[in-house]
Amino acid sequence: MNLTEAPGGRGPAAAGLTACGTAEHSDAIILFGPTGDLARKKLFPALYDLALAGRLNVPIVGVASSDWTLEQLCDRVRSSLEEEVDGALDHDAVGCIVDRLSYVSGNYGDADTFGRVSAALDGATAPLAYLAIPPSLFETVVKGLDDIGANQAGRVVVEKPFGRDLASARELNATLNSSYDDEQIFRIDHFLGKEPTLDLLVFRMANAMFHPAWDRHHIASVQITMAEDFGVEGRGRFYEEVGTIRDVVQNHLLQVLALIAMEPPIDTSARELAEEKMKVMRAMRTVDPNDVVRGQYDGYRGEDGVAGDSQVETYVALRAWVDSWRWAGVPFYIRAGKAMAVTATEVVVEFQNPAQMFYADPQAIRPHSNHLRFRMKPGEGVSLLVSVKGPGESIVSQAVDMRYEYDSTRDGPHQEAYARLIGDALRGDQTLFARAQSVEEAWRVVDPVVASAPAALPYAVGSWGPELHEDLRPDDLTRLMAATPDGGWHHPLLPDGGVSDVGVG
Ligand SMILES: NC(=O)C1=CN([C@@H]2O[C@H](COP(=O)(O)OP(=O)(O)OC[C@H]3O[C@@H](n4cnc5c(N)ncnc54)[C@H](OP(=O)(O)O)[C@@H]3O)[C@@H](O)[C@H]2O)C=CC1
Ligand SMILES: O=C1O[C@H](COP(=O)(O)O)[C@@H](O)[C@H](O)[C@H]1O
Numbered sequence: 001m002n003l004t005e006a007p008g009g010r011g012p013a014a015a016g017l018t019a020c021g022t023a024e025h026s027d028a029i030i031l032f033g034p035t036g037d038l039a040r041k042k043l044f045p046a047l048y049d050l051a052l053a054g055r056l057n058v059p060i061v062g063v064a065s066s067d068w069t070l071e072q073l074c075d076r077v078r079s080s081l082e083e084e085v086d087g088a089l090d091h092d093a094v095g096c097i098v099d100r101l102s103y104v105s106g107n108y109g110d111a112d113t114f115g116r117v118s119a120a121l122d123g124a125t126a127p128l129a130y131l132a133i134p135p136s137l138f139e140t141v142v143k144g145l146d147d148i149g150a151n152q153a154g155r156v157v158v159e160k161p162f163g164r165d166l167a168s169a170r171e172l173n174a175t176l177n178s179s180y181d182d183e184q185i186f187r188i189d190h191f192l193g194k195e196p197t198l199d200l201l202v203f204r205m206a207n208a209m210f211h212p213a214w215d216r217h218h219i220a221s222v223q224i225t226m227a228e229d230f231g232v233e234g235r236g237r238f239y240e241e242v243g244t245i246r247d248v249v250q251n252h253l254l255q256v257l258a259l260i261a262m263e264p265p266i267d268t269s270a271r272e273l274a275e276e277k278m279k280v281m282r283a284m285r286t287v288d289p290n291d292v293v294r295g296q297y298d299g300y301r302g303e304d305g306v307a308g309d310s311q312v313e314t315y316v317a318l319r320a321w322v323d324s325w326r327w328a329g330v331p332f333y334i335r336a337g338k339a340m341a342v343t344a345t346e347v348v349v350e351f352q353n354p355a356q357m358f359y360a361d362p363q364a365i366r367p368h369s370n371h372l373r374f375r376m377k378p379g380e381g382v383s384l385l386v387s388v389k390g391p392g393e394s395i396v397s398q399a400v401d402m403r404y405e406y407d408s409t410r411d412g413p414h415q416e417a418y419a420r421l422i423g424d425a426l427r428g429d430q431t432l433f434a435r436a437q438s439v440e441e442a443w444r445v446v447d448p449v450v451a452s453a454p455a456a457l458p459y460a461v462g463s464w465g466p467e468l469h470e471d472l473r474p475d476d477l478t479r480l481m482a483a484t485p486d487g488g489w490h491h492p493l494l495p496d497g498g499v500s501d502v503g504v505g
Pocket of ligand 2: 345
């Protein structure tokens with residue numbers, strides 16, 4: 001998990017072997033999908049971060065069907081970095097990537113392609129294969145890797161979505177396991193590599209004052225919001241296949257929920273963390289379709305690649321339950337959507353009110369309970385809302401937010417999630433990757449909703465999703481109410497304090 005650690009050497013002999021026979025450090029990266037969108041937006045910038053930190057010491061073999069030259073791929077790397085990296089580029093770091101790059105042009109369905117990948121590996125025997133490709137091709141590529149023996153001491157990184165439902169996730173796990181052991185499989189969820197996601201762990205484990213209050217006796221609800229103020233941005237075809245639940249709820253947001261709800265592990269090892277997160281997933285009730293509202297933004301059906309009568313959701317709000325001794329009866333609300341009022345991802349842990357609200361402001365729309373807010377985007381921060389005496393003659397409480405912004409103390413560049421995770425995968429550290437069973441449990445939780453979901457309600461671009469109005473059908477009204485916290489959602493707090501939810505219903 002540490003970007004500044006010493007790099008691994010070239011070749012398994014140089015790097016040493018782990019107990020399960022894989023190299024301690026991968027000796028090459030095979031990037032399937034280097035001409036694609038994810039590579040351009042996230043993976044090349046991540047490799048750049050690793051290069052800057054002196055941790056990119058292995059050859060990179062790109063493999064895709066485009067009939068490109070190596071020079072074209074290098075140009076793609078440069079243009080990606082120019083677009084995605086803030087500030088002036090470090091030419092040594094750019095050179096570090098392009099000097100290590102080779103390119104194999106070929107269809108993944110052709111055995112010949114893998115013969116050429118094998119040749120390009122040039123003796124590397126423990127490659128990290130990154131599958132930045134359509135999920136429908138995972139099986140084909142895993143088989144190709146198996147045919148050339150790249151699975152034996154190698155590792156594989158699998159992108160999301162990991163399956164479409166529980167049944168397909170099980171099949172995919174079985175496919176991967178036919179060529180790789182569990183220790184060699186890295187199911188990437190970039191939310192798990194984000195700094196503020198990791199702070200959920202640290203904050204919970206490092207602040208003893210919250211431990212006694214972290215349960216059903218003190219917490220009224222947990223609210224998780226992932227709002228994006230942009231639409232599908234040219235990814236309409238992809239979005240039609242997934243929708244919001246598959247795109248971000250089954251993976252990112254349930255992983256975040258598990259970090260909030262898990263018991264403290266006995267240590268910080270990958271195994272213990274995975275075990276505790278797994279227990280949360282197992283304790284989660286399968287989501288009731290009556291607790292789910294789906295929405296679709298006005299104009300979505302006009303996006304490229306989107307069906308004119310699409311029913312795919314671009315917004316979802318739902319209520320989930322963790323039926324454990326710690327959390328029984330505490331609703332966990334999740335909402336996520338495109339084309340929303342703002343871009344904001346955050347978790348609000350709302351505490352119960354005191355037994356008596358002696359000094360509550362009679363003018364306030366609702367009493368100010370304490371709440372802890374973990375802001376993941378935009379900016380990154382944590383804040384605690386407490387009540388103090390309002391200044392002046394009357395003895396009335398006033399809510400104030402005590403805030404910490406990560407940028408205020410950050411020393412050095414911001415570490416991107418993908419860089420952290422690729423660095424971890426190269427070193428075989430699975431701490432921040434999703435395990436097979438927990439991915440399957442997460443599918444079990446949302447399966448009834450992805451299988452037969454209620455119709456999506458329209459909502460205006462720039463809004464907070466479908467709204468209560470008198471024309472709603474009774475079923476939709478019931479669902480909307482069920483998926484809305486008592487007293488309403490806490491609206492996200494922006495770093496400049498622009499949107500404050502204090503007292504807002
Ligand atoms: N884009 C994003 O923001 C995100 C994507 N993901 C996941 O990452 C993965 C990749 O997504 P994305 O980059 O958007 O996809 P793209 O469609 O942009 O890229 C797909 C890549 O796969 C290659 N490819 C496809 N079919 C073949 C084939 N038969 N033979 C050889 N090469 C092939 C393409 O090469 P060529 O063009 O040369 O044919 C291209 O490099 C998906 O699993 C997606 O769900 C996850 C999170 C975010
Ligand atoms: O995985 C995905 O995540 C992005 C949002 O990620 P972020 O790190 O930029 O917050 C989302 O836009 C995309 O639809 C989804 O596939």
